[in-house]
Amino acid sequence: MTTRIGFLACAQTLPGAGDRRGDAFEHDLVTAALRPAFEEAGLELVEIDWRAPVDDFAGIPLVLLGTAWDYQDHPEEFLAKLDQLEDAGIAVHNPARIVRWNADKGYLRDLSAKGAVTVPTLWHDDLDAGDVENAMDHFGVDRVVVKRQVGAGGLGQFSFSRSALPSADWTMGRPCMVQPFLPSVVGEGEYTLFFVDGEFSHGVLKRAAEGEYRIQSLYGGYECDYAPSPEDLATASNVVAALPFERPLYCRVDMARLPNGMLAVMEAEMIEPYYYPEQGPELGKRMSAAILSRLR
Template identity: 30%
Template sequence: MTTIAFATCTELLALDPDDALLADAVRALGAEVVPRAWDDGAVDWSAFDLVLVRSPWDYHLRRDAFVHWAARVERETRLLNHAATIAWNTDKTYLRTLAERGVPTVPTAWVGQAGPSPSLADLLAERGWAGGEAIVKPAVGLGSSGLLRVPAGDPGGAGAAHLSALAAAGDAMVQPFVPSLPVAGELSLVFFERRLSHVLRKRPAAGEFRVQPEFGAVTVPATATPRQLAVAERALACVDDDALLYARVDLVAGPADEVWLMELELVEPTLYFEAAPGSAERFAQLVLDAARA
């Protein structure tokens, strides 16, 4: 029997609802699905036909160890997405690469650990962002971990201290706050093998701007405009991985209805199968095909 490991974390060995739907669909095709924590040293990863990265939602706490784990697993068996893609996508400086290649991204200022750390006030002034709110967050993070929303006119307070602390530990990023977020949230386009599967909108709760479920956000089916689809496909075209199995492209609306890339999720994104009936079954078949290749 084909055996597939879902790489997760210790807290999610029972699988989250999204992964449970996929596991049921894979099992219905006659394969075995076994959840395993990525950092469990007792696991023999070579015993699986495929290791599918699903919900290792603690990797940001030990990113180097996670990247090394992925490289080791790929030497022992088939891993998707690939280890090189995981290494690239777990550091948000990939957004800088995409921007340099012409993908419209949320404007970002990068503060590196190795270089001098400018004051937040100076940085915002240089970029022309001094009049509005800002977001300060680490380059290696998951969801909204380490994120701080800095009020307008207060760059020298908590925001400056937060940026200094982040820059002392690793690379950090500063962005202007996107005003459309509390109203429209994010548009997510889910791709299987680079083909669009389904689209959904993640709407934040009242008074919120974060679009994760733990902050009360809701998800509804949606459609993408040709412009939005073009931005998503342009971002994916920059990914050098000929076996890319899954991707989620998160977009936001900038000023004058610009389309900006917020995140390109290639490691452990929720794929929102529940929002698109039949998508779990379609993806399960691709997973099984990859395991048997």
């Protein structure tokens, strides 16, 4: 008997949507990679909008958060839906309690307190032009990156330099974080290590397009194969070990190199990360095995 597994998406990533996001092809790559291995394991992958009524999830015992890539603009609504699904007896992976912790990038402070190497960060409830200059002085740099504390995909992110400051009346308008710009992100790239059920699955080196610093495909970023050294793998594994809960079904650790040569965690993404299936040929088998173990 086949067991139906939900794959939460949003209107802009689901196939057949009238106006799909520019990176919606990544949704198609992930589902295409998962579906054959799921079928072999007796699982049926069901793509479904996370905003669908709970009744539409009848007969689905477990859902993956998939490509719910608009959640950061509706975090309370998204969390409420995850609560509803769990209240209905549906296993959500990763669970709502993990999503609550992981949605606000303030979790990086928790990881740092556990010994993980993180990028130096200033935290603000809001930010103005003067704060940007003060951050440059604080870090002793000429360029910084400003990110939303609740955000994903590089959306709503800014990079300012002393020669290209925000206008005097500019404000971020939301809780945010400021970090020194890391030249290694452009020169070397950003590293991703994907873990399934606490075990390393595959690695990816993400590079930015010419003239860009953001590595997401929306901005022309591209991926390369990457086999982490024992040291790099240990660094990422330490991040997973520092998580304040039992191992999640999946965790994507994104890292970049600091000027001192150490790799620092930029994100430990456990909500709706892109899985980079092209670099993980065993991903489908790993995910189906992890799901079956949880269903048991």
